[in-house]
Amino acid sequence: MKLTILGCHSATPRYDAHPTSQVLEVKGNLFLIDCGEGTQVQLRRFKVKFARIKNIFISHLHGDHFFGLVGLISTFRLLGREEPLHVYGPKGIKEAITLQLKLGKSWTNYDLYFHELESTTSQVIYEDDKVTVTTIPLKHRVYTNGFLFSEKPSERNLDIEAAVNYKIDQAYFNKAKQGFDIENREGELIKNELITKDPPRPKTYAYCSDTAYYPEIIPIISNATALYHEATFLDEHHELATKTMHSTAKEAAAIAKKANVGRLILGHYSGRYKDITLFKEQASLLFENVLLANDGKVFDL
Amino acid sequence: MKLTILGCHSATPRYDAHPTSQVLEVKGNLFLIDCGEGTQVQLRRFKVKFARIKNIFISHLHGDHFFGLVGLISTFRLLGREEPLHVYGPKGIKEAITLQLKLGKSWTNYDLYFHELESTTSQVIYEDDKVTVTTIPLKHRVYTNGFLFSEKPSERNLDIEAAVNYKIDQAYFNKAKQGFDIENREGELIKNELITKDPPRPKTYAYCSDTAYYPEIIPIISNATALYHEATFLDEHHELATKTMHSTAKEAAAIAKKANVGRLILGHYSGRYKDITLFKEQASLLFENVLLANDGKVFDL
Numbered sequence: 001m002k003l004t005i006l007g008c009h010s011a012t013p014r015y016d017a018h019p020t021s022q023v024l025e026v027k028g029n030l031f032l033i034d035c036g037e038g039t040q041v042q043l044r045r046f047k048v049k050f051a052r053i054k055n056i057f058i059s060h061l062h063g064d065h066f067f068g069l070v071g072l073i074s075t076f077r078l079l080g081r082e083e084p085l086h087v088y089g090p091k092g093i094k095e096a097i098t099l100q101l102k103l104g105k106s107w108t109n110y111d112l113y114f115h116e117l118e119s120t121t122s123q124v125i126y127e128d129d130k131v132t133v134t135t136i137p138l139k140h141r142v143y144t145n146g147f148l149f150s151e152k153p154s155e156r157n158l159d160i161e162a163a164v165n166y167k168i169d170q171a172y173f174n175k176a177k178q179g180f181d182i183e184n185r186e187g188e189l190i191k192n193e194l195i196t197k198d199p200p201r202p203k204t205y206a207y208c209s210d211t212a213y214y215p216e217i218i219p220i221i222s223n224a225t226a227l228y229h230e231a232t233f234l235d236e237h238h239e240l241a242t243k244t245m246h247s248t249a250k251e252a253a254a255i256a257k258k259a260n261v262g263r264l265i266l267g268h269y270s271g272r273y274k275d276i277t278l279f280k281e282q283a284s285l286l287f288e289n290v291l292l293a294n295d296g297k298v299f300d301l
Numbered sequence: 302m303k304l305t306i307l308g309c310h311s312a313t314p315r316y317d318a319h320p321t322s323q324v325l326e327v328k329g330n331l332f333l334i335d336c337g338e339g340t341q342v343q344l345r346r347f348k349v350k351f352a353r354i355k356n357i358f359i360s361h362l363h364g365d366h367f368f369g370l371v372g373l374i375s376t377f378r379l380l381g382r383e384e385p386l387h388v389y390g391p392k393g394i395k396e397a398i399t400l401q402l403k404l405g406k407s408w409t410n411y412d413l414y415f416h417e418l419e420s421t422t423s424q425v426i427y428e429d430d431k432v433t434v435t436t437i438p439l440k441h442r443v444y445t446n447g448f449l450f451s452e453k454p455s456e457r458n459l460d461i462e463a464a465v466n467y468k469i470d471q472a473y474f475n476k477a478k479q480g481f482d483i484e485n486r487e488g489e490l491i492k493n494e495l496i497t498k499d500p501p502r503p504k505t506y507a508y509c510s511d512t513a514y515y516p517e518i519i520p521i522i523s524n525a526t527a528l529y530h531e532a533t534f535l536d537e538h539h540e541l542a543t544k545t546m547h548s549t550a551k552e553a554a555a556i557a558k559k560a561n562v563g564r565l566i567l568g569h570y571s572g573r574y575k576d577i578t579l580f581k582e583q584a585s586l587l588f589e590n591v592l593l594a595n596d597g598k599v600f601d602l
Contacts, residue, residue: 011379012341012372012375012376012379012380013339013341013342013372014342014345015342015345015346037338037339037341037369037372038314038338038339038342040313040314040338041314041315041316041339044315044316045316060405061401061404061405062405062407063371063372063375063401063405063407067368067371067372067375067401068338070364070368071313071314071338071364071368074313074364074368075313078312078313079313090404092400092404093404095400096400096401096404099393099396099397099400100362100364100368100397103362103391103393103394103397103443104361104362104363104364104443105442105443106363106364141406142404142405142406
């Protein structure tokens with residue numbers, strides 16, 4: 001899993017601070033998460049092969065998370081895209097996008113599918129042979145979901161030396177990787193664990209933005225390899241966070257700790273702070289492995 | 302009149318080529334013309350005092366001319382704007398913008414007025430004590446208007462020496478500036494032209510984008526101080542221009558010549574051309590005073 005931050009600042013786009021968007025690469029597939037104004041330019045700036053994006057996930061319909069979507073969809077049309085595109089987001093997103101395409105008489109010449117979300121309980125919304133995407137219902141001023149990207153378990157790793165020693169015919173190697181016990185050339189049933197090893201633990205990435213401090217998400221994101229959690233405010237503006245249904249750095253860290261995630265990535269910083277290292281400082285009081293998102297930063301999970 | 306080009310490239314935003322938007326300053330008032338994605342960042346980059354924008358004119362509802370509008374409107378809200386904002390654009394623009402604000406529960410806390418256009422004949426759509434704005438119906442794939450900004454005539458310049466010589470009482474100076482003949486201290490009626498001079502000729506700026514070659518606009522824009530006319534293509538792609546209802550540089554120059562404008566500013570270049578000086582070269586074959594728009598360029602008209 002490779003995460004590229006295209007933008008991680010709250011509110012309005014500025015010359016050097018872009019609104020939320022990120023690209024998650026999972027085993028060669030690109031998933032776009034949120035799409036603030038200017039996302040298509042950020043995709044070009046950071047040389048993301050964006051024709052490879054097939055699925056876009058929108059957390060909520062505040063401008064800094066979706067005003068760039070209609071432009072990206074239009075650009076795909078101009079670039080002659082033929083691959084279908086799937087958009088997952090709150091109910092209403094389809095009308096907002098299609099109305100604008102209609103007004104410009106600019107229908108896409110590729111298939112565009114909207115998957116509108118309105119459930120307030122966690123659900124699987126995407127699945128292929130490598131990844132599952134599950135919603136993480138969040139608490140914000142409008143209907144909002146985070147997204148949990150879970151790799152599917154890989155095949156077991158074959159211990160070729162052991163397999164040869166146990167006289168397993170090569171024709172059964174794939175079956176062994178799938179976890180089956182195998183009869184060897186001498187008719188003996190060989191336990192799978194004798195000839196294979198555990199594959200790497202599947203990775204999970206939890207994206208949670210925007211949200212107030214909301215411990216209800218902990219069971220969904222627990223033990224995630226990495227958690228991106230919004231931290232719009234520092235502790236001194238705790239009341240403002242509560243009022244606007246955002247989180248402080250410390251609250252994000254409290255969630256990370258209780259959910260026992262591998263690492264915490266902070267973002268969605270309010271523009272009022274000049275020095276974002278304070279976010280890390282405050283979160284680190286509660287949780288050890290804190291990283292700061294920044295536009296253009298790439299995290300290898 | 303001062304014209305600041307925020308973006309002047311066709312189609313999709315790129316890192317170094319922004320879609321259409323420009324700011325016209327007329328006697329201290331700022332008018333925004335078109336608003337492609339990323340316009341709010343360009344306004345900041347070029348240090349335009351954008352809180353002073355009170356009127357926005359949108360030519361047509363293709364994305365590269367209006368996808369930045371909803372973001373700018375939202376930013377005004379976040380910045381605590383209180384002044385009313387007026388938006389002039391094709392029918393449908395109100396629904397497109399308000400639907401997005403509604404979905405984000407992000408209503409503006411300032412008054413936002415939409416003036417939807419659907420007339421196919423030229424009409425005055427804005428007037429204050431300094432400027433009149435008139436539509437220039439254009440020919441494009443969707444309903445499109447250009448805009449003619451006309452300064453109102455200034456008062457006549459008083460020739461103080463002459464006024465004193467003709468024994469005009471100072472109390473009548475303002476009336477003289479307004480063009481009236483004045484009775485002097487000896488009861489003699491003094492002709493206005495003896496004590497005043499012509500004011501500077503009022504300036505006019507004609508914005509025409511996007512449009513096919515369309516000579517019907519000539520009577521509306523004739524003798525304009527400056528004409529901005531789209532030139533998406535060079536002559537070698539003349540057929541493509543016709544097909545997509547855009548203009549070539551030569552066609553823009555033909556319009557400028559027939560309309561006898563003071564100068565021609567070209568823009569809306571297709572991304573296929575690396576060297577935009579060719580636009581000037583081709584237009585200059587027909588019209589002498591050709592200038593090239595470029596992002597960030599300022600024209601003092």
